[in-house]
Amino acid sequence: MYLITNRRIDRNKKGLRMFSDKPNTNGAQEITFARVERKGNAWSVKPVTDKLSPTVVRDLKKKYKIDIDVRQQWHGSLKVACELFELAATTKKSILLFVHGYNNDVRDVLKAAEAIEKLYDVIVVPFTWPANGGNPITGAAAYLSDKADARLSTNALNRVVGKLGFYHRLLTKGWVERLRQQAYDRHPNNPVAARELFATLQNRECNTKISLLCHSMGNYVLKHTLMTSDSLTSKLVFDNVCLVAADANNKNHRDWVGKLDVRNRCYIVINESDSALAASRIKPGDEQLARLGHYTRKLDADNAYYIDVTDAKGVGTEHTYFKGDAVKVNRQLKAVFDGMFKGMAVEEYLDYRVDKNLYVMKPDALIDRDFDDFF
Numbered sequence: 001m002y003l004i005t006n007r008r009i010d011r012n013k014k015g016l017r018m019f020s021d022k023p024n025t026n027g028a029q030e031i032t033f034a035r036v037e038r039k040g041n042a043w044s045v046k047p048v049t050d051k052l053s054p055t056v057v058r059d060l061k062k063k064y065k066i067d068i069d070v071r072q073q074w075h076g077s078l079k080v081a082c083e084l085f086e087l088a089a090t091t092k093k094s095i096l097l098f099v100h101g102y103n104n105d106v107r108d109v110l111k112a113a114e115a116i117e118k119l120y121d122v123i124v125v126p127f128t129w130p131a132n133g134g135n136p137i138t139g140a141a142a143y144l145s146d147k148a149d150a151r152l153s154t155n156a157l158n159r160v161v162g163k164l165g166f167y168h169r170l171l172t173k174g175w176v177e178r179l180r181q182q183a184y185d186r187h188p189n190n191p192v193a194a195r196e197l198f199a200t201l202q203n204r205e206c207n208t209k210i211s212l213l214c215h216s217m218g219n220y221v222l223k224h225t226l227m228t229s230d231s232l233t234s235k236l237v238f239d240n241v242c243l244v245a246a247d248a249n250n251k252n253h254r255d256w257v258g259k260l261d262v263r264n265r266c267y268i269v270i271n272e273s274d275s276a277l278a279a280s281r282i283k284p285g286d287e288q289l290a291r292l293g294h295y296t297r298k299l300d301a302d303n304a305y306y307i308d309v310t311d312a313k314g315v316g317t318e319h320t321y322f323k324g325d326a327v328k329v330n331r332q333l334k335a336v337f338d339g340m341f342k343g344m345a346v347e348e349y350l351d352y353r354v355d356k357n358l359y360v361m362k363p364d365a366l367i368d369r370d371f372d373d374f375f
Contacts, residue, residue: 001035001036001037001110001113001114001117001124001125001126002033002034002035002036002048002080002083002084002125003033003034003036003106003109003110003113003125003126003127003128004031004032004033004034004125004126004127004128004160005019005031005032005034005106005127005128005129006023006024006028006029006030006031006032006129006130006153006156007019007020007021007022007023007024007032007106007128007129007130008020008022008023008024008025008130009024009032009034009047011047014045015042015043015044015045016036016043016045016105016106016107016110018045018047019045019105019106019128020130021105021130021132022130023130023149023152023153028130028149028152028153028155028156029155029156029159030156031156031159031160032047032048033047033048033076033077033080034046034047034048035048036110038110038114043107043110048076048077048079048080049076049079050075050076051073051074051075051076052074052075052076052078052079054070054071056079057070057074057078058070060078060079060082063082064082064086064171064174064175064178065174065175065177065178065181066082066170066171066173066174067170067173067174068170077163077167078167081163081164081167081168081170081171082171084123084125085167085168085171085175085208087123088123088208089175089208091123092207093121093122093123094122094123094208094209094210094211094239094341094342094343095122095123095125095208095209095210095211096116096120096122096123096124096125096210096211096212096213096341097125097127097160097161097164097210097211097212097213097238098112098113098116098124098125098126098127098213098215099126099127099129099157099212099213099214099215099218099219099221099222100112100126100127100128100129100131100215100216100218101131101215101216101217101218101219101245101247102131102143102146102216102217102247102280103131103132103142103143103146104128104131105131105132106128109126109128110126112126112320112323113126115323115324116213116322116323116341119323119327119334119337119338120337120338120341120342122341122342127156127157127160129149129150129153129156129157129221130149130153131146131149131150131217132145132146132149143280146217147217147220150217150220150221150224151220151221151224153221154221154224154225154228155225155228157221157222157225157233158225158228158230158231158232158233159232161212161225161232161233161235161237162232162235164210164237165232165235165236165237168210168237172208176202179198179201179202180198182198182201183195183197183198183201184198209239209240209342209343210237210238210239210343211238211239211240211241211242211340211341211342211343212237212238212240212241212242213242213244213322213341214241214242214243214244214246215244215245215320215322216244216245216246216247216276216277216293216319217247219243219246219247219248219292219293220246220247220248222243223248223253223256226256226259226260227256231259233260234259234260234261235261236261236262236263238262238263238343239262239263239264239265239343240262240264240265240266240267240340240341240343240344241260241262241265241266241267242267242269242337242340242341243257243266243267243268243269243292243293243304244269244293244322245269245271245274245276245277245293245294245319245320245321246268246291246292246293247276247277247280247291247292247293248291248292248293249289249290249291249292250289250290250291250292250294250295250297250298251289251290251298253292253301254300254301254302254304257301257303257304258301258302258303260303262303263343264343264344264345265305265340265345265346265347266301266303266304266305267304267305267306267307267340267346268292268293268299268301268304268305268306268307269293269307269309269322270292270293270294270295270296270306270307270308270309270310270358271293271294271308271309271310271315271317271318271319271321272294272295272296272308272310273310273315273316273317274291274293274294274317274318274319275317275318275319276319277291277293277294277319278294280294281294296308296310296356296358297356299356299357299358300357305347305359306356306357306358306359307336307346307347307350307358307359307360308353308356308358308359308360309321309333309360309361311360311361312326312330312332312333312360312361313329313330313332313333313361314326314327314328314329314330314333315330315333321333322337332349332361332362333361335349336349336350336361347359349362350362
């Protein structure tokens with residue numbers, strides 16, 4: 001698994017101890033890519049080489065047929081992107097960028113990413129910002145410390161989304177050209193047959209979907225990226241944007257959610273009984289109004305689809321109900337997240353409540369019939 005972080009990296013340490021709970025020494029906007037692999041209960045970590053050699057760049061250009069100038073300086077993120085998109089294309093899996101919430105260390109983030117991959121059969125790329133609950137401080141001070149780190153991480157997430165969009169366009173173009181060449185090589189003397197084969201190959205092969213999952217305070221990071229004048233997160237990068245248990249103000253959320261441009265859907269998932277967001281709301285500070293992931297009124301962003309899971313079986317007071325017991329006992333809820341994370345539209349499988357402008361789970365009697373296509 002690859003992760004992206006703006007945490008400080010100490011290369012003299014081993015495993016996950018390499019990741020600090022402080023921002024990068026070159027500034028909170030600086031990001032590092034790293035390959036992480038579980039070995040029993042431990043993790044091996046290998047930071048990605050920052051600058052690629054001309055030889056590596058030439059090899060990548062040739063293998064992936066990408067239109068790049070090898071004389072320019074290219075970074076390790078190019079190699080990571082090539083590997084991720086090739087994996088997605090060959091396995092037919094979707095890519096999910098995961099932005100975690102408050103008080104999560106890197107081990108927590110990786111455990112959550114593993115769970116998501118196992119549950120939904122997607123390729124998870126976590127972006128981990130220096131959320132640490134203000135260690136060693138606790139309580140309200142810890143919460144406010146993480147909010148400060150979240151704001152500092154705005155430019156880092158903005159850069160991550162910008163790179164993801166850039167590489168997707170670059171590699172998609174290369175992939176399409178490769179399929180075009182393959183079709184014309186197969187039918188060198190028959191342009192009509194070549195075009196037909198190219199269309200077939202393109203429809204079959206070029207279907208990688210990329211979605212974004214922001215959980216809890218990860219939504220607060222996203223919100224602040226959208227409030228900048230040079231926001232890259234407002235560009236058309238994702239198929240679905242999934243804002244789950246959002247620890248951000250419900251008030252005026254349409255101002256930033258409305259800036260999101262997606263190929264398919266922007267989903268906001270709400271649990272009115274969410275105990276973590278209930279606690280969040282009573283934290284000190286002028287911004288602690290009703291939380292977006294905890295409030296079923298004033299749902300007025302024109303581009304958002306609101307889903308209320310408050311009364312869904314197994315959810316209760318859970319905050320991370322996209323994994324764990326909630327989706328183990330609730331087949332319908334798991335199916336909804338499965339579709340969301342894979343860039344699909346899921347609202348047709350839910351009941352719409354026009355009075356509140358939100359969707360809810362259908363009665364149990366309708367679940368098996370309506371959700372067969374999800375499995």
